[in-house]
Amino acid sequence: METYLVGGAVRDRLLGLPPGDRDFVVVGATPEAMLAAGFRPVGRDFPVFLHPDTGEEHALARTERKSARGHRGFVVDAHPSVSLEEDLGRRDFTINAIAEGEDGRLVDPHGGARDIRARALRHVGPAFAEDPLRVLRAARFMARFAPLGFTVADETRALMRDMVAGGELAELAPERVWQELVRALRARQPSAFLRTLRDCGALAAVLPEVDALYGVPQRPEYHPEVDTGVHIELVCDMAASLAPGDDEVGFAALVHDLGKALTPADELPKHIRHEQRGVAPVRALCERLRVPAAHRELGVLACREHLLVHRLAGLRDQTVHDLLARCDGFRRPERLRRLATVCEADKRGRAGLDEAPYPQAAELLRLRDAAAAITGADIADLGLEGPAFGAELRSARIRAIGAARTLRGEDGLSPEAAEATAPPG
DSSP: OEEEEETHHHHHHHHTOOOOOOEEEEESOOHHHHHHTTOEEOOSSSOEEEOTTTOOEEEEOOEEEEOSSSTTOEEEEOOTTOOHHHHHHTSSBGGGOOEEOTTSOEEOTTOHHHHHHHTEEOBSSGGGGGOTHHHHHHHHHHHHHGGGTOEEOHHHHHHHHHHHHTTGGGGSOHHHHHHHHHHHHTSSOHHHHHHHHHHTTHHHHHOHHHHTTTTOBOOTTTOTTOBHHHHHHHHHHHHHHHSTTOHHHHHHHHHTTGGGGGSOGGGTTOOTTHHHHTHHHHHHHHHHHTOOHHHHHHHHHHHHHHHHHHTGGGSOHHHHHHHHHHTTTTTOHHHHHHHHHHHHHHHHSSTTOTTOOOTHHHHHHHHHHHHHTOOGGGTGGGOOOHHHHHHHHHHHHHHHHHHHHHHHGGGSOOHHHHHHHOOOO
């Protein structure tokens, strides 16, 4: 029985990245031998065990044979005779098909170390085409590794196009698509995820609402990048920079402008009411991918409200209050903070505007705090009940917003400043 460190731990060490979880493959063992050694079984589809002391995953060396369509249509063989090289041969990319022995020796039958040096994401072999999820995994790896200079190898890109053309991506479970998407949104460069999928035709298959934004023009005086799809790429990357690892912010950034794909042709390049038009496709995407409630709610808010946040300084006090209330900002300030971050990413996610100021974000939160400082206890002595109580609380909070703006004086945002610093959506 021999144990090897495999996969991401070896790859990331060779890339000089911080170590993450360590996974091991065990050659020449049986499930019975693993149990006798004190390992705890956790694998459902194939034999995986947790080390009795470290808790690290140890999987038996295995091969996989395609038996049906989809990413679950495989027959697994974890017989003790399966070799390390056979196990590595079933993996997706050469950079993930490197093993390290207990003596530090690398086993690299597919040239993964070479591809790490060349910054190439290359598939191991023709079995790659048997699992449609690997198209999304390629895009997700690019979201992480494109900042390091990685590109998809030409032959891998061609194979991915063939897989999309074969229609197997339709077999993917919504949960698996969402898992890959959300991991890409946590990465440093989510735009690489979108571009990789679009290059092989997969974006239209898994995120048609986003794919529809490419080629849709915007007003160049506000959007120097012009193409709405390119704008979304820039916004997603800016969101990843402003809120690293926050996939709720990343998802809202991705979907905030879906309504621009529905703008009538005779209105282009303007996008009148795109924030209202976009709510339905955001909800449809969330329903199809079974998106968690927190992501869905922030996505809808960002789509519906981002223009109001941009124009914050020009809003009446009562409009600011009602915006805060619609966002549930009094009870959930963290969600309001995320919305402000998405709006900042929208403003700065434009060609040449990545350093543009966005004072609206801090001002929205400041006005929220001023209004939230007024509670029911402050008006309890008035003896009001029911709707009258709610109306007075609203009025008191509106007055607090006005007072906060007056106190800010010349340091506050004027409508002209807001117009200058926040071009339309």
